[in-house]
Amino acid sequence: MSKNILILPGDGIGPEIVNEAVKVLACLRDDFALDIEMDEALVGGAAYDAAGHPLPEATLQLAREADAILLGAVGGPKWEPLEIAVRPEKGLLGLRSELKLFANLRPAILYPQLAAASTLKAEVVAGLDIMIVRELTGGIYFGQPRGVRKLESGEREGFNTLVYRESEVERIVRVAMDIAMKRNRRVCSVDKANVLECTELWREVATRTGADYPEVALSHMYVDNAAMQLVRAPKQFDVMVTTNMFGDILSDCAAMLTGSIGMLPSASLDEAGKGMYEPIHGSAPDIAGRGLANPLATILSVAMLLRYSLDEAEMAGRIESAVDKVLNSGMRTADIHSAGMQKVGTEQMGDAVVMALREA
Ligand code: NAD
Numbered sequence: 001m002s003k004n005i006l007i008l009p010g011d012g013i014g015p016e017i018v019n020e021a022v023k024v025l026a027c028l029r030d031d032f033a034l035d036i037e038m039d040e041a042l043v044g045g046a047a048y049d050a051a052g053h054p055l056p057e058a059t060l061q062l063a064r065e066a067d068a069i070l071l072g073a074v075g076g077p078k079w080e081p082l083e084i085a086v087r088p089e090k091g092l093l094g095l096r097s098e099l100k101l102f103a104n105l106r107p108a109i110l111y112p113q114l115a116a117a118s119t120l121k122a123e124v125v126a127g128l129d130i131m132i133v134r135e136l137t138g139g140i141y142f143g144q145p146r147g148v149r150k151l152e153s154g155e156r157e158g159f160n161t162l163v164y165r166e167s168e169v170e171r172i173v174r175v176a177m178d179i180a181m182k183r184n185r186r187v188c189s190v191d192k193a194n195v196l197e198c199t200e201l202w203r204e205v206a207t208r209t210g211a212d213y214p215e216v217a218l219s220h221m222y223v224d225n226a227a228m229q230l231v232r233a234p235k236q237f238d239v240m241v242t243t244n245m246f247g248d249i250l251s252d253c254a255a256m257l258t259g260s261i262g263m264l265p266s267a268s269l270d271e272a273g274k275g276m277y278e279p280i281h282g283s284a285p286d287i288a289g290r291g292l293a294n295p296l297a298t299i300l301s302v303a304m305l306l307r308y309s310l311d312e313a314e315m316a317g318r319i320e321s322a323v324d325k326v327l328n329s330g331m332r333t334a335d336i337h338s339a340g341m342q343k344v345g346t347e348q349m350g351d352a353v354v355m356a357l358r359e360a
Contacts, residue, residue, distance in 0.1 A: 012282070012284055032357075060095070104251075107132075164201065169201070173187075177212070186238035188226070189221070190241070194222060234257055263296050267305070323356075
């Protein structure tokens with residue numbers, strides 16, 4: 001039976017980059033017999049303008065029915081004056097919580113051809129390929145009680161609660177282990193078990209869960225050391241798994257090791273493996289509508305979608321090889337351009353990937 005993919009272009013450069021990713025999906029469907037159907041719907045500022053809400057009920061319904069979702073980006077200055085409840089970002093957060101997308105997968109991959117784009121020395125980062133698995137629906141961002149209270153002295157005190165149930169730790173560690181089985185079979189669980197009881201439990205549950213995966217080498221690292229190691233010798237990592245807040249910080253740090261925001265995809269998965277896939281960057285209002293945006297992060301998000309939600313690893317590999325080939329040919333959008341390379345726009349880059357797919 002065909003799989004249904006919901007396409008949510010969103011705002012700013014969203015429609016431009018998603019358009020190129022849809023060309024790639026259409027090519028796999030038409031030329032390589034990938035059995036998919038695509039629907040499209042509004043989210044973010046575009047949805048607010050058309051329907052008065054960043055996540056209209058019709059979009060949510062289609063998202064629930066879909067096997068996987070591809071999202072461009074949401075937001076922009078036009079919608080910043082709106083009240084928080086109807087800002088474009090609420091569309092994204094609403095989808096994550098409504099669909100219970102608890103596992104955030106953030107690869108940090110640096111194509112050797114782009115090593116010069118990193119602020120770190122090329123030999124430290126060339127060929128970098130880390131997968132950060134971040135818990136997305138629990139931990140200190142959601143824990144109760146939370147708030148700001150007034151003390152008897154009159155001084156105010158802010159407080160949040162870091163809380164994880166064993167089952168929450170176990171399911172995210174299983175996601176990391178399953179991914180490691182498809183990669184280099186190493187998982188580093190990041191915590192602060194020397195200070196925080198909650199992550200002492202995290203470490204205990206991670207160890208227990210890891211025992212079910214004898215082929216995966218599980219290690220543990222304190223978050224402060226992990227941050228240092230990411231910058232010192234990032235290639236030592238294969239898969240990292242961590243809490244919501246530690247993952248938030250470490251995944252941005254890892255992404256920036258690559259220096260090219262226009263290249264990095266991401267996935268957010270539920271317990272059944274259904275997921276929402278999107279580039280890590282935003283809607284880039286400064287370049288929207290000018291055909292300058294790099295569509296590769298979105299195209300590589302399609303590869304993740306095929307691998308993790310549609311179990312089409314071979315098709316995913318085709319996309320990744322096609323991107324590699326295009327980079328080898330010297331084509332570069334402005335964000336990854338360097339001397340001697342051929343500067344191209346969004347559409348040209350998307351067309352080049354489609355051509356490389358067909359020629360493979
Ligand atoms: P941004 O990621 O949109 O842009 C940061 C810089 O990177 C800009 O200079 C932009 O031109 C550049 N850039 C981003 N993507 C690019 C691409 N594909 N190709 C070439 N250059 C690219 O971050 P921002 O400027 O902080 O945010 C802009 C808007 O996006 C805001 O409204 C923000 O809320 C929203 N946002 C949305 C998401 C999302 O939808 N997941 C994520 C982050 C920010």
